[in-house]
Amino acid sequence: MATSALEKTLSQLQSTPPPSPQRISSLLTTAKKHLLHLSALLPSPTTPPPLLHLARQTLETGALLSIRLQDPDAFTRYFQQLLPFYELPSSSYQPADNGQRSKVTGLYLLLLLTRGDYAGFHTVLEGLEVEMKGGLEADRYIGYPVKLERWLMEGSYDRVWGATKKEGVPSEEFAVFSEVLINTIRGEIASCSEKAYPSLPIANAKNLLFLDSEGSVVDFAHIRGWVVKDGRIYFPLQQGEDVRNEKEILVASGQVIENTIGYARELETIV
Missing domain, CATH: 1.25.40.990 (Serine Threonine Protein Phosphatase 5, Tetratricopeptide repeat)
Incomplete structure (x- = not known):
């Protein structure tokens, strides 16, 4: 029953058009309560794979919606909660999960850039380089902040500005942080x-x-x-x-x- 309730809440969060900001906040609170009831806020060896997949989907949805609500602090909390899930073997998840991980991680890297946290940026990047064995720029979402950081270090602000235009942004969520970066x-x-x-x-x-x-x-x-x-x-x-x-x-x-x-x-x- 609890799993069905979580699935229903997640479906409402992912609906098109999206719910109102107030409704999103309420649904996210409900989703977290379901995760707590299911003991699925943190992955464990005894967590069934279907529940593991559902919990990760819920947290990733919360992270992406937090950006739409322009709440970077909430997004950061969701990212930290997702890290234990991302450390699990890829065999634990469906193939489609990897794309969401890439998007959420790329957004977190972009957030660090907007805050001028270059130490944190490179710490996350080093872990990704080991795991992905290079080729970060080939990834649609992770490659975006990687290129921006390089251009910022070069002082090539014209390239950064061009990349923040609509056609150069990987997804709608990235546009939020890109505008903050341009203001910086x-x-x-x-x-x-x-x-x-x-x-x-x-x-x-x-x-x-x-x-x-x-x-x-x-x-x-x-x-x-x-x-x-x-x-x-x-x-x-x-x-x-x-x-x-x-x-x-x-x-x-x-x-x-x-x-x-x-x-x-x-x-x-x-x-």
């Missing part, structure tokens, strides 16, 4: 720009910061405390600097700004 990158570029330039034309800043319009640039500038005047943005850290120092400031700017400005110029040429 935008903040890093803004910090570099403040140190590298006395001012910038708004049109250049739009491409540099990967914003959709000049109005968005003005809004972003106000949030950062920048001064907008006569079609230019003036960075507070550089106000009052002699114009003769501008060349020295540009030369001192980092490779990240050089790469990104180059990309902005390419966009202007295309337009």
Whole structure:
């Protein structure tokens, strides 16, 4: 009876269209109660394979729905609960399970990137490399954060930005964290720009910061405390600097700004 109740709850969670956010939260709570009643929240040698499969499906569904609810902390808890299941021999599961594991793990790697937790990112990656014997980039879901991390280290923000567009995202769930990552990158570029330039034309800043319009640039500038005047943005850290120092400031700017400005110029040429 308890197994049937869990199957029914899982079916409701996986329905199309999905339930409302409030209903999802309620159903996830019910599903966890069923797992507790079945002693299936943690796998054990005595857990029947069908129940093992059902428990893992339930936790993976909870993880993916937590992202749709934009609750990264809940997603992290589900991922931690899934780790003991993922450590079991693959023979314990149906072949279709591997795809969900790949998606959930890839999402966790992307979440670590958005938080700047590169140590945690590489710890998870090292375990995957041993298990999968290389070829991580060939995996649709795991390869996505792996490529993003490499481009971030190279300062190739234009590639990261391009990969977060709809056609470059592996699934709808990845789009949530991808947008967070772009906002993080935008903040890093803004910090570099403040140190590298006395001012910038708004049109250049739009491409540099990967914003959709000049109005968005003005809004972003106000949030950062920048001064907008006569079609230019003036960075507070550089106000009052002699114009003769501008060349020295540009030369001192980092490779990240050089790469990104180059990309902005390419966009202007295309337009």
